[in-house]
Amino acid sequence: MGSLAAAASERRAHAVLVPYPAQGHVTPTLKLAVLLHARGLHVTFVNNESNHLRLLRTRGARALDGAAGFRFVAMDDGLPPCDADVTQDNWALCHSIWKTCLPRFKKLIAGLDADADADVSGFSRRVTCVVADSNMAFGLRAARELGLRCVTFWTASICGLLGYYHYQHLLDRGLFPLKSEADLSNGYLDTTVDLIPSMPTDLRLRDLPSYVRNTDRDDIMYNFFIDVTTTMSTLADAMVVNTFDELDTPLMDATTALFPPIYNVGPLHLTARNNLPADSPTAGIVLNLWKEQEEPLRWLDGRPPRSVVYVNFGSTTVMSKEHxxxxxxxxxxxxxxxxxxxxxxxxxxxxxxxxxxxxxxxxTAMEARSMLSTWCPQVKVLEHEAVGVFLTHSGWNSTLESISAGVPMVCWPFFGEQPTNCRYKCTEWGIGMEIPGDVHRGEVEALIREAMDGEKGKEMRRRVAELRKSALISAQCGGRSMQNLDKLIDQVLLA
Structure with a gap:
């Protein structure tokens, strides 16, 4: 145990981590949690009841046993119970989180402290700090009201964050709300937005997080993210981001001017892999809401290098039968x-x-050349030498995992900040190409062929290889991302 871990033990630090209850948020929050635990903090990881029960169904009765000093608890999210293994409705979930979860979370912390006082299950440390997913703004409010240290964890991209932060300015400039539904298809979304410092001056309205594509000034998601970014900037002691310094250097000056001290600790799947002790009791904990299938990895074995397209639209994208x-x-x-x-x-x-x-x-046309699965170990698939291109929704975890594997992308963004990620991949970083929202098979075929073997595809592969090198250096044992995490522990969580 290093000096920081010893200090954490001596100071009896106990961090409560609460992710937004969607797979793309739970996964990086778990990686952050196990790294904090490895540095000596006691950790309580808070799932909502729906995911808690689903994980027990999907992964077995012992999936949430935790380890010494690391436990899982559940909290009601205010929505009716659901037994189906499907993603919860994002709009209803955000509204419920925003309006109903603060008193329940404060009650949960009070219960954890009561358990500590009674020395229940070996957790004798009272809660000292809260690390809340930025979408779970009630976590920051609760920490402030209870006198605890509080950190906001932005699990998505910096470019997406800046887009959300300037939602209010779009309203002030008259760019939001849309005048009518016709603005979705008449070219209005191609209006340039040159009001965001450090972002491209030719950024289009369609490149911003998708909740601005709305005619309703009172839209839940638009106002939810105004509240999220305002709370982050005013209440948090610090902000953790799942990125690495070299990727987002052009955006960091503008970001640091708006938010509390920022600690980049990503790509977290690599930082955790490279910096967890070999005998870590939490290394094997997995919180996948779908049961992973290993067959795709076996199917890839023996296929030529860079000969296979990997397709995954993430955990929340839905599409029509026609698409x-x-x-x-x-x-x-x-x-x-x-x-x-x-x-x-x-x-x-x-x-x-x-x-x-x-x-x-x-x-019949697909069977000789395809493998369909419901969920697979994506990091391992992307790192397999047979994979040449990733067809993706442009979620942030998928983007970082593809960069870390050196795999260029063909993008079909669905919602949220995915259009912003897509813009940066295709235009600013040069590692992706976009499929238009109204999908046509001819465009899919052409873009796949270009990405796999065309001249633009070769350039994309060269540029993603450069970013991969920076990601691996940042996340290596003792690298900059782990140094940033140690600074967060020392300067904020133990302060």
Whole structure:
């Protein structure tokens, strides 16, 4: 145990971590939690009840046993119980979190302190700090009211964060709300937005986080993120970000001027892998809401290097049956082999149903060159030498994992800050190409072929290799990202 870990033990530090209850937030928060635990902090990890029960169903009764000094607890999110293994409705979840969770979280902390006083389950440390997902702004409010140290954890991209922060300025400039639904398709979204410091002056409205594509000034998601960014900037003692310094250097001056001290600790999947002790009792803890399938890895073995397209639209994207068919035909017609994660709730029909079957002629066209799964170990798949391109929704975890593996991307952003991530990958970093929102099989086929073997694809591969090198250096044992985490512990969590 290093000096910081010893100090944490001596100071009896106990951090409560609360992620937003979606897979893309739970995963990096768990990585951060196990790193804090490895540095000697006691950790309580708070799932909402829906995910807590789902993890027990998916991963077994012992999935949330934790370890000495590391435990899982559940908290009601205010929504009706759901037994289905599907992603919770994002809009309803955000509204409930925003309006109802503060008193429940304060009650949870009081219960943890009561357990500590009674020395229940070996947790004799009262709560000293809260590390709350930025979307869980109630965590910062509770910490302030209770006199605890508080850190906000921004799990998404810096470019997305700056987009959200300037939502209010879009309203002030008259760019939001849209005048009518026609503005979604009449070219209005191509209006340039030159009001965000350090971001490109030719940034378009469509490149910003998607909740500005709305005619309602009182839209829940628009106002939710105004509240989130305001709370981050005014209440947090510090901000942790899942990125690495070299990737976001051009944006950091503007970001540090708006927010509390920032500690970049990513890519967290690498930082945790490289800096956890080999005998760490938390190293094997996994919080995947879907049961992972190993078959895609075996299917990839023996295939030529960079010959396979990996397809995954993340844990929340949904698409129409028509779009599903266009993607499937585009992939089939490209001529390349592909691995495709098709969640049970990926496709939604007009009637809200998710029952979907590929037509027999498409199944025949795909079967010799495709592997369909429901969920796979994505990091391992992207790091497999057979994977040449990643067709992705442009979520931040997927983006970092693809960069870290040196795999260029073809992007179809769905919502949130994914359009902003897509813009940066395609234009600022030069590691991706975008499929338009209204998907056509011919475009899918052409972009896949260009990304795999075209001249632009070769340039994308060269540029992502450069970023990969920086990511690996930052996340190496004792690298800059781990140094930043140690500074966070010393300067904030133990202060």
């Amino acid at each position: 599903m068919l266009e993607f499937a035909w585009g992939l089939a017609n490209s001529g390349y082999a592909f691995v495709w994660n098709v969640r049970s709730d990926l496709v939604k029909g007009d009637d809200g149903s998710d029952a979907f079957q590929l037509p027999p002629e498409l199944t």
